[in-house]
Amino acid sequence: MGQHPGDYGTEVANTMEAELLVDTVAVQRRRIEAALARLDEGTYGTCSVCGTEIDDERLEARPEVDTCREHADTPVTA
Numbered sequence: 001m002g003q004h005p006g007d008y009g010t011e012v013a014n015t016m017e018a019e020l021l022v023d024t025v026a027v028q029r030r031r032i033e034a035a036l037a038r039l040d041e042g043t044y045g046t047c048s049v050c051g052t053e054i055d056d057e058r059l060e061a062r063p064e065v066d067t068c069r070e071h072a073d074t075p076v077t078a
Contacts, residue, residue, distance in 0.1 A: 031064040038066065049074050 038044040045054050047068040054068050
């Protein structure tokens with residue numbers, strides 16, 4: 001006999017949750033690496049859409065962002 005169906009369902013859910021966590025961490029890492037590259041290039045803190053300066057409050061809350069508040073809904077590159 002195999003596992004109880006409820007146990008199998010829990011195992012599948014746990015595996016899916018773990019895979020989502022790995023994917024989320026990978027995305028965060030890419031965004032941080034992109035922010036570090038912008039820092040090296042001298043473009044950190046500048047909106048990648050309009051070129052204006054990203055305000056300090058936004059950068060303090062989300063240091064990896066590459067857009068100003070106005071363009072916050074624009075997909076983050078990376």
